[in-house]
Each structure stands twice: as C-alpha cells, then as structure tokens.
Amino acid sequence: xxxxxxxxxxxxxxxxxxxxxxxxxxxxxxxxxxxxxxxxxxxxxxxxxxxxxxxxxxxxxxxxxxxxxxxxxxxxxxxxxxxxxxxxxxxxxxxxxxxxxxxxxxxxxxxxxxxxxxxxxxxxxxxxxxxxxxxxxxxxxxxxxxxxxxxxxxxxxxxxxxxxxxxxxxxxxxxxxxxxxxxxxxxxxxxxxxxxxxxxxxxxxxxxxxxxxxxxxxxxxxxxxxxxxxxxxxxxxxxxxxxxxxxxxxxxxxxxxxxxxxxxxxxxxxxxxxxxxxxxxxxxxxxxxxxxxxxxxxxxxxxxxxxxxxxxxxxxxxxxxxxxxxxxxxxxxxxxxxxxxxxxxxxxxxxxxxxxxxxxxxxxxxxxxxxxxxxxxxxxxxxxxxxxxxxxxxxxxxxxxxxxxxxxxxxxxxxxxxxxxxxxxxxxxxxxxxxxxxxxxxxxxxxxxxxxx
Amino acid sequence: xxxxxxxxxxxxxxxxxxxxxxxxxxxxxxxxxxxxxxxxxxxxxxxxxxxxxxxxxxxxxxxxxxxxxxxxxxxxxxxx
Numbered sequence: 001x002x003x004x005x006x007x008x009x010x011x012x013x014x015x016x017x018x019x020x021x022x023x024x025x026x027x028x029x030x031x032x033x034x035x036x037x038x039x040x041x042x043x044x045x046x047x048x049x050x051x052x053x054x055x056x057x058x059x060x061x062x063x064x065x066x067x068x069x070x071x072x073x074x075x076x077x078x079x080x081x082x083x084x085x086x087x088x089x090x091x092x093x094x095x096x097x098x099x100x101x102x103x104x105x106x107x108x109x110x111x112x113x114x115x116x117x118x119x120x121x122x123x124x125x126x127x128x129x130x131x132x133x134x135x136x137x138x139x140x141x142x143x144x145x146x147x148x149x150x151x152x153x154x155x156x157x158x159x160x161x162x163x164x165x166x167x168x169x170x171x172x173x174x175x176x177x178x179x180x181x182x183x184x185x186x187x188x189x190x191x192x193x194x195x196x197x198x199x200x201x202x203x204x205x206x207x208x209x210x211x212x213x214x215x216x217x218x219x220x221x222x223x224x225x226x227x228x229x230x231x232x233x234x235x236x237x238x239x240x241x242x243x244x245x246x247x248x249x250x251x252x253x254x255x256x257x258x259x260x261x262x263x264x265x266x267x268x269x270x271x272x273x274x275x276x277x278x279x280x281x282x283x284x285x286x287x288x289x290x291x292x293x294x295x296x297x298x299x300x301x302x303x304x305x306x307x308x309x310x311x312x313x314x315x316x317x318x319x320x321x322x323x324x325x326x327x328x329x330x331x332x333x334x335x336x337x338x339x340x341x342x343x344x345x346x347x348x349x350x351x352x353x354x355x356x357x358x359x360x361x362x363x364x365x366x367x368x369x370x371x372x373x374x375x376x377x378x379x380x381x382x383x384x385x386x387x388x389x390x391x392x393x394x395x396x397x398x399x400x401x402x403x404x405x406x407x408x409x410x411x412x413x414x415x416x417x418x419x420x421x422x423x424x425x426x427x428x429x430x431x432x433x434x435x436x437x438x439x440x441x442x443x444x445x446x447x448x449x450x451x452x453x
Numbered sequence: 454x455x456x457x458x459x460x461x462x463x464x465x466x467x468x469x470x471x472x473x474x475x476x477x478x479x480x481x482x483x484x485x486x487x488x489x490x491x492x493x494x495x496x497x498x499x500x501x502x503x504x505x506x507x508x509x510x511x512x513x514x515x516x517x518x519x520x521x522x523x524x525x526x527x528x529x530x531x532x533x
Contacts, residue, residue: 006509009483009521011468011528014476325520329527361480386480388513 008323008386010363031353031394036423039317039355039392047431048392049318049337051403051416055093057313058399059421062097065257065309068277072285075300079123081255082108084306084400085314089418089428091115094309102255102304106133113140123252123304125171125213127151127185134158138166145169145213145252147186152197159206169211169252170197174232176225182217189232198236202244209246211302212236215254219263219307219347223275226253227283234291237299252302253284259311261348261397264380270348277308307400314399316342317355320391321370331365333387338369338376340409342395343402345378352378355392358385371410408432454522454531456491473529482507486521490531 032039035054042050062078069076079102080094086108091101092115101112104126112122119140127147129137134155137144144166146152159166171186172194187193201209212233216225230253237248258274266273288301318337326332339345352367362383369376378395387393406413416429461469466484468477479487482503489499496518503514525531 003508004506006507006513007480007482008517009480009486011477011479011483011521011524011530013528014478323516323520325523329524359480361478388517 005357006388007359007361008388010361010386012361012363029353030356030358031396032355034315034317034394035419037419037425039394042417042425043317043319043392045425046415046417046427049316049335049341049414051341051398051414051429052315052317053087053090053399053416053418053428054313054315055418055420058090058093058310059097061309061312062094062099065277065303065305066097068281069285069301069303072281073288073298073301075298077250077300077302079252079302079304080309081304081306082112083404084255085310085403086111087403087416087429088115089426090310090403100302104128106130106136109133109136109142120167123213123302125215125304131158134166135162138162138164141167143167143169143211145171145186145211146197146201147171149187149197152200156204156206166207167210168201168207169209169213169250170194170201171213171215172233172236173214174216174229176216176228176232178217178220178222178225182215185215186213189236194236198240202240202246209240210248211250211252211299212248213252213254213302215304216256218256219258220256221258221273221275223279223283226280227287229253230284230287231291234288234293234299238292247297248299250300250302251288252304255304255306257305257308259308259397259400261311261344261350264347264349266349274308310399311397312399314397314402316395316398316402318393318395320387320389320393322389323387326366331363332368333365333384334368334370335378335393336370337378337395337414338371338373339378340369340371340376340407340411341402341413342369342378342398343405343407344398344400348397349379349382350398351396352382352384353394353396354385354387355394358387361385403429408437412437454490454496454526454533455493456487456525456531457529460530462487462491468530470529475528477528477530483521486518487525487530490525 034052035056078099080091080099082103100121101117102123103109103112119142122142124137124142125145146168172189173183173186174189175181187197201207214229216229233251240246240248257280260271260274262270316337318335320333321336322334324332362385364383367379367382369378412432415431418426418428459471466479
C-alpha cells in the first residue's frame, strides 16, 4: 500500500477576530513550475539557491509599459537601467525590445558597449565619471548627464583637450511634493542652480545641451510626483528656448516606478498600493501634452525605469535547511539563501511559495537565511504551511537589484538561469567558485608559510 | 505524556481547552497523534504507527514529534 504524504504535525492557537502581525494565509497553491519548467528539476540541475529569470515576463512587462506611454504620447524611448540588473543576457532582452542603455559608471558604460549598444544610444548618469569615462563617452557621442558643477567644469576642460562637442543634459532635482525630497542628484530647480548650469553650458558654447533629466526618487507610490517633475522640466525647456532659441530635444524622467513588491511595514500589499504603468503614463504624458509645446515640437520622452520592468521576471528558488522553535514559540525556518544574495529582503516583505504540495494548515513564523549573522532575516513575520528540511521554495519578484547588489559573503553567489520564450533553460551566469575568488587575491611571500604543529 | 482529560477535540481537528478558554487547530497528522496519545500509546508506538502510514523517515518524525509534544505541553493540551 502506498504511504500517505507526510506533513509535519502542527497545532496552532486560534485568535478569532484578533489583529496580528502575521496577517492571513497567503499561499493556496504550490509553485511547482516557472514558465513551464519544473522548480525541482531546475534545482536538481543547477543547484540551490538558484536565480531564475523569465524572458517571457521581461518582454511582456516591457511591452505593457511601452504601450501605456506610446498610447498617450507620440515620442517615447526606454533606456534600460543597467544598475537594476546588468547580467548581459537580461540587458540584451531589453535591447532587443528597443531599449537604449542607461549607465551610472565606467564599468556599466563598458558593459553596454561590449553588449553592442551604439555609443549614441547610451545615457551616462551618475556622479562618478572619471576623465577616461568622460573621454570615452565623448568619443562615442553618448548622452552625458551632468550631475554637479565639478563635473561640468571638468567636462569643459576635457572638451577643449579633445576638441569635440559632447551632447549633454543636466540632471535637475526639484520639489515634487514627496518626502523625502531627493535633492542629491543634479542641480536644484527651485533655487536656480539648474538655470546657473544651463547658462554656463550654453554661454560657454563647447557642448550641445540636448536634454533635461531628473530622478525624483525610488519606489514612487504616487504618480502625481512625475506629473509635477514633467511640468517643471517642460517649463525649463520652454524657457531655454525662449531665452536662447535653443531647442531641448528630450526630457528624461529617470526611473523610480514602483514594482508590485510589498514594502516592509506597508499596510497594503504592493499589488494594491503601487501605481500601474497606466497611472504613471497618464500623469507624465498629460503633463507634457499640456505644456507649451506645439504638436511638432514635442520632445522625446525618455524613461529609465528599471525595478518595475524586471522585478516580476526574477525568482529565487531555494531549499529549507532546517526548522527550529524560537523561545517565544514561533517557528523559525532556515533557508539556504540569505540577505547576501537577497538584498531586497531589507526593503520588501517578499512573497514565498512552497514548491511542493501542502495542506491548508499553516504556522506563523520567521524565515532566516543561512548566514551566521543576526541581520540575516528574509521574512520577520510570515504565515506558511509546514515545510521540512529539503523542501523547496520560490521567492517571487526578485529581479531588480539582487543580481547587482548581492554580496559574496561566506558562500559563493549562485547560478542564474534564464527561461526563454520556448521554455528552454539557459545558464546566463555561472556560480562563483573558490578559484574565482582566490584568483583576485595576492599572498605576500612572507605570509605563505606557517606552522601550527 | 498524556492529553489532559478535559480537552475537547472535534473530528475536524478543532481543540478546546475549557480550563483556559483557548482553542486550537491541528492538521490531520497532529489530530492522529493526539488521538494516539489519548489512547495512552507511548512514543515508540506512535512513531511506529506514523512510520507505517506516512512517507517519512524515522529521524524526521522524531524531530517533529519532539517539537509537537513541546507545543502540546506549552499550550496546556498535554501534560507529563
């Protein structure tokens, strides 16, 4: 006779009508497959933990976002934010969809060039551009977004040295009615810093001011802030034209669209509280269309949104290492992935799904990572079905920032695979090895030997 | 370990402790173990019953049984 499926025995106190920090049961079905590929099969072949990227989700999300804007505004260009996820295969899916590259360092700039992005389709943001970075960007006719006066003055000097006219924009920060106001990137609008930089660039006549850029915040839960930013940049562009007879050809509203993840401490789930692409598009496009442009003069709208385009396409498959009972009675489940590779668990209450059948019984508990560190908490409060050592889980919506901000701490960073449109699996980043880490270390000769006998 | 005499257990796994007023729910395997305890089965007898019926290895069940017993005692459903 076939034996029954085993589930750990649980007993749970019932608190009818009481508020609690765990919330209600959220898992109803196991996530056994991602894009038609078995989770257990993936783990068997590529190891655990394992990042899985869905090419189908990337393309669908990108197209949804693009459509929301192009339905409302005639000239829209997306630029893939490399810092959000710069695994080359991921970048190239976005480039195949038509995205330019938006980079914030020389490392990212060279990555984009090596991926085959034409230099004039690379937007160079960020406060840290070395002389070599700037020269390379000028050589490739890239769009250089000037962040501060030191950079502007240095760029003027380099321009003289190389005797070329770079295409530039200034980064503008402003009050968009949200708190905290992000005023660290670029020149302030309200205090006149932006005008000061614009005057310097145009009167100096060594570079072409072709655009205006802003990056008003991250995980913006109000679309209206973008409407204010778009209005202010459009107003600035209009007055630049009026004052200098200089046409600004694009307005770049940066990134910051919220994904559907739930922020830690948030009362509402992310899929309820985050604005949709249509909400952002309506706010931004309406503001630009209502600005003082004729239909023929509308500037190109550039968007550098990263998180909202890639978060849902990434999953982290992992394995239960152990269960234990904490002193206060809560169940603690220890996973084989920690905050070193799931950095976003500091910000989000990530949704976790078991990857095998389970009953409707649940336990309130905490999910820890394997690091020998007290900060290694994946979920502080979560209601999950009983799982045993060796069971698998899928953490959803981890595509943004984890594969760039992850740390090589205690263990190696794991494999990353992409499931293509035909449900074929491709290894797109190899698991790191001890040799890989040791290759970049050097041992001084006098430290090579020791005697512990 | 014994289930306290005054504990009420329904067929659906609902448990009520009239002394404290607390109520609990348990899953089918927990319900089965509680019933075995009520029938005064000892740990080894319970283990053998579960190993015969469910797809689980001995060490996994031992760990889980230890945890479950502690929970039953802490919840004042069972006593030594």
